[in-house]
Amino acid sequence: MAEDWQQGGFGLYIHWPFCQAKCPYCDFNSHVVAAIDQTRWLNAYLAEIDRYATLVPGRVLTSVFFGGGTPSLMEPEIVASIIDRVRRHWPVANDLEITLEANPGSVEAGRFTGYAQAGVNRVSMGVQALNDTDLRRLGRLHTVADARRAFDIARSHFDRVSFDLIYARQDQTLDDWRTELSQALEMAVDHLSLYQLTIEQGTAFGDRYNAGKLRGLPVEDLAADMYQATQEICDTAGMPAYEISNHARSGAESRHNRVYWRYGDYIGIGPGAHGRLTLDGARHATEQWRLPGKWMQHAEANNADEVISPLSGEEQAAEFLLMGLRLVEGVDPTRFEKLAGRPLPVEKLAYLEEFGMIDHGPSHLRVTGQGRVLLNAVLEQLLVG
Amino acid sequence: MTDLAHIRNFSIVAHIDHGKSTLADRLIQLTGTVAERDMKEQLLDAMDIERERGITIKANTVRIEYPAKDGHTYILNLIDTPGHVDFAYEVSRSMRAVEGSLLVVDATQGVEAQTLANVYTAIEADHEIVPVLNKIDLPAAEPDRVREQIEDVIGIDASDACMISAKTGVGIPDVLEAIVQRLPPPHGGTRDAPLKAMLVDSKYDPYLGVVVIVRVIDGVLKKGQRIRMMKTGGTYDIDRIGVYRPAMTAVDELGPGEIGYITAQIKQVRDTRVGDTITTEKKGCETPLPGFKPSVPVVFCGLFPVDSSQFEDLRDAIEKLALNDASFSYEMETSAALGFGFRCGFLGLLHLEVIRDRIEREYDIELITTAPSVIYHVYMKDGTRIDLHNPADMPDPSHVERVEEPRIKATIMVPDDYLGDVLKLCQDRRGIQLDLTYVGGRAMAVYDLPLNEVVFDFYDRLKSVTKGYASFDYQMEGYREDRLVKMQILVNDEPVDALSMMVHRDRAEQRGRAMCEKLKELIPRHMFKIPIQAAIGGKVIARETLSAMRKDVTAKCYGGDATRKRKLLDKQKAGKKKMRQFGKVEIPQEAFISALKMDD
Ligand SMILES: Nc1nc2c(ncn2[C@@H]2O[C@H](COP(=O)(O)OP(=O)(O)O)[C@@H](O)[C@H]2O)c(=O)[nH]1
Ligand SMILES: C[S@@+](CC[C@H](N)C(=O)[O-])C[C@H]1O[C@@H](n2cnc3c(N)ncnc32)[C@H](O)[C@@H]1O
Ligand code: SF4
Ligand SMILES: [Mg+2]
Numbered sequence: 002m003a004e005d006w007q008q009g010g011f012g013l014y015i016h017w018p019f020c021q022a023k024c025p026y027c028d029f030n031s032h033v034v035a036a037i038d039q040t041r042w043l044n045a046y047l048a049e050i051d052r053y054a055t056l057v058p059g060r061v062l063t064s065v066f067f068g069g070g071t072p073s074l075m076e077p078e079i080v081a082s083i084i085d086r087v088r089r090h091w092p093v094a095n096d097l098e099i100t101l102e103a104n105p106g107s108v109e110a111g112r113f114t115g116y117a118q119a120g121v122n123r124v125s126m127g128v129q130a131l132n133d134t135d136l137r138r139l140g141r142l143h144t145v146a147d148a149r150r151a152f153d154i155a156r157s158h159f160d161r162v163s164f165d166l167i168y169a170r171q172d173q174t175l176d177d178w179r180t181e182l183s184q185a186l187e188m189a190v191d192h193l194s195l196y197q198l199t200i201e202q203g204t205a206f207g208d209r210y211n212a213g214k215l216r217g218l219p220v221e222d223l224a225a226d227m228y229q230a231t232q233e234i235c236d237t238a239g240m241p242a243y244e245i246s247n248h249a250r251s252g253a254e255s256r257h258n259r260v261y262w263r264y265g266d267y268i269g270i271g272p273g274a275h276g277r278l279t280l281d282g283a284r285h286a287t288e289q290w291r292l293p294g295k296w297m298q299h300a301e302a303n304n305a306d307e308v309i310s311p312l313s314g315e316e317q318a319a320e321f322l323l324m325g326l327r328l329v330e331g332v333d334p335t336r337f338e339k340l341a342g343r344p345l346p347v348e349k350l351a352y353l354e355e356f357g358m359i360d361h362g363p364s365h366l367r368v369t370g371q372g373r374v375l376l377n378a379v380l381e382q383l384l385v386g
Numbered sequence: 387m388t389d390l391a392h393i394r395n396f397s398i399v400a401h402i403d404h405g406k407s408t409l410a411d412r413l414i415q416l417t418g419t420v421a422e423r424d425m426k427e428q429l430l431d432a433m434d435i436e437r438e439r440g441i442t443i444k445a446n447t448v449r450i451e452y453p454a455k456d457g458h459t460y461i462l463n464l465i466d467t468p469g470h471v472d473f474a475y476e477v478s479r480s481m482r483a484v485e486g487s488l489l490v491v492d493a494t495q496g497v498e499a500q501t502l503a504n505v506y507t508a509i510e511a512d513h514e515i516v517p518v519l520n521k522i523d524l525p526a527a528e529p530d531r532v533r534e535q536i537e538d539v540i541g542i543d544a545s546d547a548c549m550i551s552a553k554t555g556v557g558i559p560d561v562l563e564a565i566v567q568r569l570p571p572p573h574g575g576t577r578d579a580p581l582k583a584m585l586v587d588s589k590y591d592p593y594l595g596v597v598v599i600v601r602v603i604d605g606v607l608k609k610g611q612r613i614r615m616m617k618t619g620g621t622y623d624i625d626r627i628g629v630y631r632p633a634m635t636a637v638d639e640l641g642p643g644e645i646g647y648i649t650a651q652i653k654q655v656r657d658t659r660v661g662d663t664i665t666t667e668k669k670g671c672e673t674p675l676p677g678f679k680p681s682v683p684v685v686f687c688g689l690f691p692v693d694s695s696q697f698e699d700l701r702d703a704i705e706k707l708a709l710n711d712a713s714f715s716y717e718m719e720t721s722a723a724l725g726f727g728f729r730c731g732f733l734g735l736l737h738l739e740v741i742r743d744r745i746e747r748e749y750d751i752e753l754i755t756t757a758p759s760v761i762y763h764v765y766m767k768d769g770t771r772i773d774l775h776n777p778a779d780m781p782d783p784s785h786v787e788r789v790e791e792p793r794i795k796a797t798i799m800v801p802d803d804y805l806g807d808v809l810k811l812c813q814d815r816r817g818i819q820l821d822l823t824y825v826g827g828r829a830m831a832v833y834d835l836p837l838n839e840v841v842f843d844f845y846d847r848l849k850s851v852t853k854g855y856a857s858f859d860y861q862m863e864g865y866r867e868d869r870l871v872k873m874q875i876l877v878n879d880e881p882v883d884a885l886s887m888m889v890h891r892d893r894a895e896q897r898g899r900a901m902c903e904k905l906k907e908l909i910p911r912h913m914f915k916i917p918i919q920a921a922i923g924g925k926v927i928a929r930e931t932l933s934a935m936r937k938d939v940t941a942k943c944y945g946g947d948a949t950r951k952r953k954l955l956d957k958q959k960a961g962k963k964k965m966r967q968f969g970k971v972e973i974p975q976e977a978f979i980s981a982l983k984m985d986d
Contacts, residue, residue, distance in 0.1 A: 059404045068945055071602070087790055176737055196942050199940070221935075221936050224937050228939075245939055245941065246941050255414075261946050269945075274946075277948065279398075319952055322949070324948060333492045374939055375937070375938050376940070378913060384955055385958050
């Protein structure tokens with residue numbers, strides 16, 4: 002019998018934990034350090050890749066993703082060596098997707114040739130805003146001009162280029178955002194990630210927010226209107242959402258993220274990286290040591306996993322739904338049933354349907370456009386009771 | 387056995403924090419009753435809750451031996467009584483067990499409401515009273531002004547009040563002499579007469595079972611004696627007898643005028659009634675002591691476990707507590723909103739809080755407490771009367787002839803500056819002014835108020851409008867008719883039983899509006915809009931609409947970190963436990979109490 006993960010594919014995530022500066026809103030595992038011994042990092046990554054290759058050999062790899070932090074700080078040679086090693090260990094899909102997250106600074110752009118030669122075929126750029134005042138408020142080091150330049154260079158090197166914007170920023174009006182989004186769509190090739198600014202605890206914005214000093218954030222109604230407008234504008238431009246915050250022309254969706262959302266198996270390598278791997282028929286959660294120093298120490302001692310533990314059927318079912326309902330295509334409820342050993346609660350489905358939040362049948366469950374903005378509440382109904 | 391002439395029994399009356407416990411400590415210390423190394427503060431307050439909150443819930447007694455200046459050694463028995471209005475009956479019984487009182491007044495504060503309430507109880511018990519001005523070590527002390535105030539307000543001579551500092555020990559010897567010289571010895575009391583003793587209080591001791599504090603009037607209590615409680619009819623064999631010094635110390639017997647404890651294999655405090663008369667099973671006395679009253683709860687509320695699976699644990703806790711507290715009543719209650727729980731009756735708000743704290747702390751059960759309510763007398767058209775403990779049970783108004791509610795007489799003492807706010811508060815709570823007098827910068831307002839308007843948050847409001855400077859006490863004044871109706875709250879068109887309340891007809895609109903507005907803030911937005919209404923009978927008198935939720939989604943996906951999402955879900959689960967499902971609507975528990983608070 003096919004294992005559950007096969008319906009999602011198999012991916013590899015590499016986490017590069019360094020940045021040039023820490024952005025005030027960011028709670029990703031990213032650190033600013035004076036100097037990085039890139040060769041040492043390369044060897045550690047390779048050791049971990051070798052180790053995982055013995056755990057899950059022979060599978061066809063759908064995607065490799067270099068995420069961060071700022072992976073565009075990696076020397077292209079290192080990226081190349083990693084890709085070589087990966088190709089040596091696993092058979093790869095014909096259309097293997099290799100993505101690298103890049104910050105749109107001029108220095109990074111200079112490395113694009115190298116990345117392309119190394120085999121990277123998709124970049125995702127952290128543009129974040131298309132006006133300089135807001136870029137400064139977001140603590141970004143680049144300007145709009147830098148971003149446009151870097152973007153053009155990227156387009157000349159890679160088949161697929163996507164970029165990220167953060168909206169629902171301080172003092173941003175609905176009209177400001179409409180205008181900015183239209184500009185973004187003029188630039189965009191075939192993929193865009195549009196994230197509403199989230200205030201995370203433990204970040205500089207989080208502290209300022211707690212102290213009541215982060216003013217001008219949109220209230221719930223404005224945020225909802227902005228989300229709505231985003232959907233309409235992108236639909237019209239032929240870039241509909243395929244996930245809560247991700248838009249693409251048909252066929253241009255990020256294959257890597259789709260592995261997560263379709264609840265496939267994925268290896269996570271690098272500080273704090275998470276993985277989901279089916280080993281001997283049981284799906285496991287893996288998590289690597291979070292602090293770069295600690296991770297390095299363990300990787301060099303031959304195993305950088307802090308956690309590797311089996312997931313219960315209920316846990317897998319919950320994760321499957323949490324990830325899958327983010328996708329516009331929705332999920333197959335029979336997968337949930339197989340994992341959980343029970344069907345989804347009928348009365349909750351009826352409740353959600355009554356309020357137009359979902360659309361479902363025996364083999365499909367989708368969150369509607371109206372339900373997508375309330376996804377957390379929908380999931381709470383289905384999973385919390 | 388001590389000669390009556392060399393016994394003095396007394397209590398100390400004081401407003402909270404005026405120094406009652408500290409003075410008791412000093413008396414115990416100065417007479418060498420406790421070895422210096424065993425001395426600790428607030429010796430007489432035994433329970434954690436008593437120490438923590440600085441209140442006395444159970445009566446305590448201590449026997450002190452004092453060699454007076456006249457050359458005789460006297461036995462002084464101090465009964466420390468609870469000072470709180472909830473325990474007014476218990477206090478009055480304790481007072482009946484002694485012949486005199488020390489009236490302790492903080493010389494920096496003066497007479498307060500509780501001072502008054504307690505001193506009147508002492509006067510009713512025919513006490514000799516020795517005024518004691520405490521805290522004279524403080525620069526803010528104004529002994530002359532306070533002396534004058536005692537004379538004006540209470541009407542007793544304060545010219546030879548003792549001037550002391552319970553903290554530093556100044557004046558304590560004078561207090562001891564005054565007890566001996568100015569308080570009377572026990573009245574009468576015959577050793578040969580049939581046994582007659584008063585049950586002053588009792589408490590549960592895990593090792594000894596129920597320990598009963600007694601005051602012997604006539605006859606002698608001895609170990610091995612078979613005794614009978616005249617009210618409850620129970621008979622027991624005394625197996626221990628002794629006095630508190632303040633540690634339990636065995637004695638052979640207790641004779642007339644003496645105060646001590648007995649144990650007699652009594653299983654439950656509930657089997658003993660404060661104020662009951664203890665006599666011998668055979669050849670006992672004929673008539674019991676006068677004044678016995680069974681204690682009746684006056685304030686009711688629902689207690690529900692936050693985690694509904696803890697219902698059986700709650701039942702267990704309540705049954706155990708009830709065994710040791712005859713004044714606490716309970717019966718099972720089911721609420722559509724809150725599930726299974728108990729409707730409990732208490733002597734007052736403090737009593738309610740103490741029991742609730744003990745359930746939460748000692749039994750580790752988190753509780754939802756519904757708004758306290760009083761007992762309404764509902765007279766039906768068919769001539770019957772219903773005692774309504776729970777507004778949700780109010781019969782259909784078409785069958786009701788009239789409704790009476792309990793009233794209280796409240797005494798509030800407050801500095802002039804805040805008087806206006808206090809009068810407004812009383813007015814807002816449907817109070818009728820009975821008296822208003824001024825004594826040196828302070829006003830004393832006496833109000834006739836519905837108990838219902840006081841049980842909830844009156845005291846909190848009073849403290850807040852007077853910045854803590856007001857003091858408050860009350861006594862029950864019986865029932866009176868008023869235009870009282872049941873107001874229901876409908877959330878999403880369905881009545882929420884736990885939010886039903888009795889209100890005065892003229893205030894219903896205002897209360898209804900306030901409730902709906904409050905609930906609109908307290909209930910989180912849902913996927914649909916929710917009407918919140920207040921209604922009397924079928925008629926809606928106030929309405930608010932909670933608009934539908936607009937956005938609740940996590941924008942960013944943390945790569946493959948599905949664990950993070952699952953943890954978020956666990957948090958939602960924890961939050962969900964604090965909600966109560968009501969039809970399609972979830973109402974947070976806190977709403978059941980907060981919605982009723984009036985921030986006038
Ligand atoms: N300065 C001063 N403080 C005192 C004196 N007597 C009591 N206190 C303090 O007043 C507070 C209340 O005293 P306590 O005996 O607990 O009051 P109770 O509530 O009447 O039992 C405590 O902090 C005592 O330390 C005194 O004579 N002088
Ligand atoms: C892993 S991050 C980092 C990529 C790259 N280091 C950068 O900043 O350009 C991926 C994206 O998440 C988004 N993001 C990060 N923190 C966010 C926050 N607090 N709220 C909304 N979006 C956020 C940003 O758009 C960012 O480009
Ligand atoms: S947002 Fe990107 S560049 Fe900024 S700190 Fe986070 S990972 Fe680094
Ligand atoms: Mg005290």
